[in-house]
Amino acid sequence: MLAVRDLKVRYGAVEAVRGLDLSLARGQLLALLGANGAGKTSTLAAIAGLVPAAGRIEIAGETAGGLPPETLARRGVALVPEGRRLFAGLTVAENLTLGGAVHTPPAERRRRVAAMEERFPVLAERRHQKAGLLSGGEQQMLALARALMAGPRLLLLDEPSLGLAPQMVERVFDIVAGLKAEGLTILLVEQNVPMSLAIADQAVVLANGRAALSGPAAEVAASDHVRRAYLAA
Ligand SMILES: Nc1ncnc2c1ncn2[C@@H]1O[C@H](COP(=O)(O)OP(=O)(O)OP(=O)(O)O)[C@@H](O)[C@H]1O
Ligand SMILES: [Mg+2]
Structure with missing residues (x-):
């Protein structure tokens, strides 16, 4: 459903995304994790056509890079932006x-x-x-x-649980898991690492605009890096 190759996003002198590869199969959920400023929102913005980007973006096998947001929306890309807007x-x-x-x-x-x-x-x-x-x-x-x-056929979620009370966080994750169960393809940006990895098929940990770690969610969850940095284990 989504293939991203060597994605680069820059704002003047700031290199927010520095050569990122992502692939997301139909009906799967990819968790895009990472600290503040790692480049998560910039990645989603590039996929939704909201910021210019270098590299290749394919959606359902068709070139999507460089298309305006309305065209991408018509092709089935929907973004739930950070801060809800x-x-x-x-x-x-x-x-x-x-x-x-x-x-x-x-x-x-x-x-x-x-x-x-x-x-x-x-x-x-x-x-x-x-x-x-x-x-x-x-x-x-x-x-x-x-x-x-x-x-949509590709749903981009930017920190849907941010700032919510714990009960509401669970409700949001239940909803996202439900959408996945219905067959929707989802790219989920989150700072709630344990809950994201629990519902994800694949995961990528971004650091300074690059993938520091990527693979099946269970493998990422078991990695020393993620256990030490995010899972307090
Ligand atoms: N419009 C902009 N102009 C200049 N710099 C920007 C802009 N948007 C983001 N940046 C910078 O790009 C980098 C990546 O930002 P981005 O918002 O993609 O990170 P993020 O992973 O979503 O962070 P957060 O978890 O805080 O939402 C940061 O250094 C940020 O300061
Ligand atoms: Mg962000």
């Missing part, structure tokens, strides 16, 4: 409707909104409330639902 002044329903489904015929859009409200009942309860008034966890549900409105 909801339209705080718009209602829950309006946020959902604007979620990449603006080109979808109204009947289908209504069907998808109903499906999201069924999956996330709190969004039905809060349909007419402004998104900015939701709790952090509810906002994360809305951000996820908004991305799913587009019916």
Whole structure:
């Protein structure tokens, strides 16, 4: 579903990503881990077409590098950005409707909104409330639902559990695991290493824009580096 070769992202003099390879098979979940500033968000931004990047990006076997975000969205790429980026002044329903489904015929859009409200009942309860008034966890549900409105085949998640209470963190990981079980292909950026490795098939640990470690999630979890740095074992 996704193949990234020698990806490089730079902001002026800052080299955020310095030659990264990723591959993600259909229906699998790849955890992209690493410390603050390692280049995780920059990697997702490059895949979603939001920042210029060097190297090759293929999605479902087709060249995707250099395409604008709208084209990538139409090809099935959806990003849940770091910090959620909801339209705080718009209602829950309006946020959902604007979620990449603006080109979808109204009947289908209504069907998808109903499906999201069924999956996330709190969004039905809060349909007419402004998104900015939701709790952090509810906002994360809305951000996820908004991305799913587009019916993506590749879901990019940027730290969906960040800043949430432990119970909500578990709920978010349950939802992500559920989406994977439904067959969605997911690239998950997280700082919650143990929970990410528990639901991932593959994992890459980024350090200074490069893969310090990569492989099957179980192998990465068992590595000395990850056990010492992230799992306190
Ligand atoms: N728009 C930008 N302009 C300049 N430098 C940037 C920009 N965005 C990111 N950087 C720098 O690029 C590097 C990688 O940042 P990035 O946001 O990709 O890291 P990250 O792994 O997502 O970190 P975090 O865990 O804190 O979200 C950092 O050194 C950061 O300061
Ligand atoms: Mg980030």
